Amino acid sequence: MNTYDEVTILTKPIQIAIDGPAAAGKSTIAKIVAEKLSYIYIDTGAMYRAITLKALTEGINMASNDEAGQLLSKTEIDLQPSGDGQLVFLDKKDVTEAIRSQHVTKAVSEMAAHEQVRQRMVELQQQLADGRGVVMDGRDIGTHVLPEAALKVFMSASVEERARRRFEENKKRNILTPLEELQAEIAKRDKMDSERIVSPLRQADDAIFIDTTDLTIAQAAQEILKLAEERLL
Numbered sequence: 669m670n671t672y673d674e675v676t677i678l679t680k681p682i683q684i685a686i687d688g689p690a691a692a693g694k695s696t697i698a699k700i701v702a703e704k705l706s707y708i709y710i711d712t713g714a715m716y717r718a719i720t721l722k723a724l725t726e727g728i729n730m731a732s733n734d735e736a737g738q739l740l741s742k743t744e745i746d747l748q749p750s751g752d753g754q755l756v757f758l759d760k761k762d763v764t765e766a767i768r769s770q771h772v773t774k775a776v777s778e779m780a781a782h783e784q785v786r787q788r789m790v791e792l793q794q795q796l797a798d799g800r801g802v803v804m805d806g807r808d809i810g811t812h813v814l815p816e817a818a819l820k821v822f823m824s825a826s827v828e829e830r831a832r833r834r835f836e837e838n839k840k841r842n843i844l845t846p847l848e849e850l851q852a853e854i855a856k857r858d859k860m861d862s863e864r865i866v867s868p869l870r871q872a873d874d875a876i877f878i879d880t881t882d883l884t885i886a887q888a889a890q891e892i893l894k895l896a897e898e899r900l901l
């Protein structure tokens with residue numbers, strides 16, 4: 669048994685919120701931290717991606733708050749823990765892979781800006797987290813979804829490094845978007861996410877900033893586990 673297992677068993681579980689811009693390493697690190705602490709991991713971006721996939725499939729007007737709201741009322745989104753990650757179901761169909769396409773990625777920030785969409789997603793996220801040890805990643809977790817989280821982290825890295833990481837990740841999945849195009853897409857999405865009116869991407873006042881540009885995955889995970897351990901003791 670390692671230190672983290674002992675700590676988890678002996679103490680009440682906490683909520684850990686990890687926010688930050690695209691491809692900063694949030695979900696990779698969140699999964700590791702959740703596994704070490706035997707907590708559940710929730711990737712909230714997957715929910716916004718799922719509703720965006722449906723909007724694209726049904727051809728609804730992404731700019732319309734009303735159309736987005738109507739779509740939502742006839743949509744079921746479900747997240748289920750799987751191994752060290754999560755499966756995403758849209759109207760009972762497994763869309764875990766489909767929501768990662770460039771098509772969805774390019775459209776998601778417009779969909780995620782709608783107030784009705786955010787309200788519903790936040791409700792679901794709060795229900796999933798209620799009363800359990802959880803590591804949740806997204807854009808507004810520390811500021812809005814889990815304002816009482818015991819540990820809040822705002823994770824970032826240079827946009828060049830984030831685009832490089834996403835490029836390498838895409839290559840493994842046979843997505844061959846050029847590096848420059850990825851960097852422009854990431855920068856545009858960060859801007860839209862930061863400038864939207866409803867719960868924009870921003871660091872919570874009580875969040876700890878971690879720059880992962882020069883950190884390995886193991887180093888970044890270790891930093892957060894150390895901070896979690898301090899709060900568990």
Ligand SMILES: Nc1ncnc2c1ncn2[C@@H]1O[C@H](COP(=O)(O)OP(=O)(O)O)[C@@H](O)[C@H]1O
Nearest residue numbers: 690691692693694695696833837880883884885
């Ligand atoms: N510290 C790191 N060093 C190198 N690569 C990383 C690091 N953190 C994450 N990655 C890689 O970068 C890519 C994007 O990470 P991801 O966790 O999906 O980011 P986010 O959830 O913030 O969008 C993944 O392929 C992941 O393996």
Ligand SMILES: Nc1ccn([C@@H]2O[C@H](COP(=O)(O)OP(=O)(O)O)[C@@H](O)[C@H]2O)c(=O)n1
Nearest residue numbers: 690691712713714716776777780806807808
């Ligand atoms: N809590 C969240 C999570 C994601 N999102 C939106 O969903 C998009 C996709 O999030 P993601 O975490 O899957 O994106 P990546 O960082 O993995 O590329 C973001 O660009 C935001 O527009 C959000 O608005 N609020």
